[in-house]
Amino acid sequence: MSSMFCFQCQEAAKGTGCTIQGVCGKTSDVANLQDLLLYTVKGISIYSVKARELGVTDSASEQFIIKSLFATITNANFDRDGFIARVREGIVIRDGWKKRLAGSLADVPLAGHDAGLWTPGTDEVLEAKAAAVGVLATGNEDVRSLRELLTYGLKGMAAYMEHAAVLGYDEAGAQAFLERGLAATLNDELTADELVGLVMECGKYGVDVMALLDRANTETYGNPEITKVNIGVGDRPGILISGHDLKDMEELLKQTEGTGVDVYTHSEMLPAHYYPAFKKYSHFVGNYGNAWWKQNEEFASFNGPILMTTNCVVPPKDSYKDRLYTTGNTGYPGIKHIADGKDGAPKDFSAIIEQAKTCASPTGIESGEIVGGFAHAAVMGVADQVVDAVKTGAIKRFFVMAGCDGRMKSRNYYTDFAQALPSDTVILTAGCAKYKYNKLDLGDIGGIPRVLDAGQCNDSYSLAVIALKLKEVFGLEDINDLPISYNIAWYEQKAVIVLLALLYLGVKNIHLGPTLPAFLSPNVAKVLVDTFGIGGITTVDEDMERFLSVV
Incomplete structure (x- = not known):
């Protein structure tokens, strides 16, 4: 018997899942309480979805859902007592919705689901409940896989919604989908095809939310500059x-x-x-x-x-x-x-x-400078230079190497891959994956640095905007006809929503590493491979040959 089960991040133990303690450091009781908090916000969503249909919304409920999802992202929060308090707060919000909908409860789908009914009682009762509502409560492996893929996309989306919200920006459509998607993961009547549809719809709202956050950041602080x-x-x-x-x-x-x-x-x-x-x-x-x-x-x-x-x-x-x-x-x-x-x-x-x-000044660990700020506005400002470099053959191919860094030694692959790339290629990056190569001396191409850093993980949106603009400039009908390859490192749930967003935009043949997600069942992985060309990584030499042989 495992004391917990979590496989939401790339470092899931043995490539299957953490069962005793998270590789991230979270204890089994915290892991279970996170599952219970998630179960609680799903219960809230059962009722808030119906309320929204009736034209009723509640900002406190919306923010609770967003913040709760964010708190359960890998490496965000390890506070056991804090999670107990959040669960109890969530039950109050859920039951508040039930009272407000008292005359319409008969018309609420899933109103009889345990997530909408259970009560916490003592801390001991609450923790016993926490141990029973986790990932493995869904018995069918493929349904579980699709539910978790959707859930992790929603977690990543919620994180970006929170960043935008603190700047005063929100997206009603995304909030509505967030609640609808959470409730859908409780619905045993949904088919696998319907769940796949929801996963793709999550990608659509992922694009919307990243665009919203981009607008929030740039309208508040200006467009990033090189x-x-x-x-x-x-x-x-x-x-x-x-x-x-x-x-x-x-x-x-x-x-x-x-x-x-x-x-x-x-x-x-x-x-x-x-x-x-x-x-x-x-x-x-x-x-x-x-x-x-x-x-x-x-x-x-x-x-x-x-x-x-x-x-x-x-x-x-x-x-x-x-x-x-x-x-x-x-x-x-x-x-x-x-x-x-x-x-x-x-x-x-x-x-x-x-x-x-009262503290001493920092101890220096390196010196020099690194260059960044190549978000979509900055790159579009030098678009003519970039387009000319492509047309003349000075730039043969772009490599999107965005995403996350992590502890595994296998991630040194990305440093080796960057160093092995021909000098007529350019790396487009965002997220902390860049630390594998942003301090290498890879030179430039006609003044264009060979590593173009767009910013944070959410700024992967900038890379999509750049790709779509290049597609327009070159008069192409398909984004996949651009000289761009995708070799992306992932770690946690914000990377999941970025992936779903790219898939929604039609990007194919994305390679993920250092391992494919443990939460993808063989059948679900096959769907992604067959439909979108999703692949893993092998060795630098083999992958270099594969990427550079693309015409």
Whole structure:
């Protein structure tokens, strides 16, 4: 008997699933409570879907669903007590919907489902329930696979919706689908074909949500600009900010201005340097370190406090535990948490700032600069140069190598692959996968760097926009006729929604690595292979020959 079961990330134990403790570090009780929270938001969705049909919505319910999904993403939140509190809050919201729909309950599909009926009782009863409602509660392997593929896409979508929401942007259609998709995973009458349809529809809304977040970021902070980012350190105390939330970035920069404390980005926060709104802060020094999985060593040498704004938290070591802070949907037992401001007020970062003043300046681990900011607006600004390079043969092929980095040594494949690419090829990247090659000296092609970093994982949308624009410029009918190959590294659920979005846009022959998702059953994997040409990776030499032989 396993004490838990989780296979939502690429590092699922033995390539099948974690059954004792998550490779990410979450304990079995936390894993089960995350499953129960998910079960609870599905129960809420049973009723909110019907309410929406009647023209009734509730922003508190919507935000609870989004935040709950975000909190269950890999490496986001490890706080057992926090999950118990969220479940209890969710039951109150669910039962509130039931009261509001009292006269229409007979017309609510799935109203008799246990997810809409169960009550938590004591913590012991609640935890017993948590152990019974996880992934394996769905017995049919293919139905389970499709339900989980949809669920993980919804989790990734919710994360991007949350980033947009804090900037005041929302998408009613995506919220409605979020709830409809969650409820659908409880419906035993849906066929496999109907579930496949919902998965593809999730990709459609994934495109919409990433476009929404792109608009939220650029209208708030300006279009990213091609930028050289310092990777060295200064001699003043610093705060290191990691994760993805640009609103937290803005508020921290404002509150540290004039304090004598510098601010550095880490991992997925690197692209903050590309936005014009942040360039006015002279104490915004540079980027420190690499991808999320190296934080155990890099946070120790940073010396100052660290702020985790979103997922990518690794269980902390004692060497920096007293300097680590979480905020938003992140959490870890015993770690200080900075709460949201009340009634729209900014978060209060005074505690982290005061601690920073008492710390030594960061210990340098590298020096120099890296270049990024090649989001769609910046690339379109030099589109003529890019198109000419393709027409003259100076650029033979683009390789989209976006996605995630991770701990597995097999991910060194992506460094080796980047180094092996011919000098007439260009890498398009977004997400923390770039740390496998963004510090290599790969040169340029007529002034165009051979690694074009569009930004965070959600900025994979930019890569799709660039591809669609090139399709238009070259007068092609099919995006797959472009000289673009896709060799993408994945890790967690935000990568899943990016993949579904690309599939919705018609992109085929995407290669995923270092392994295909454990949650794809053989039959579901076959559907993706047969329909979209999804494939895995092999060796650098074999894959290089395969990619470069494409005409």
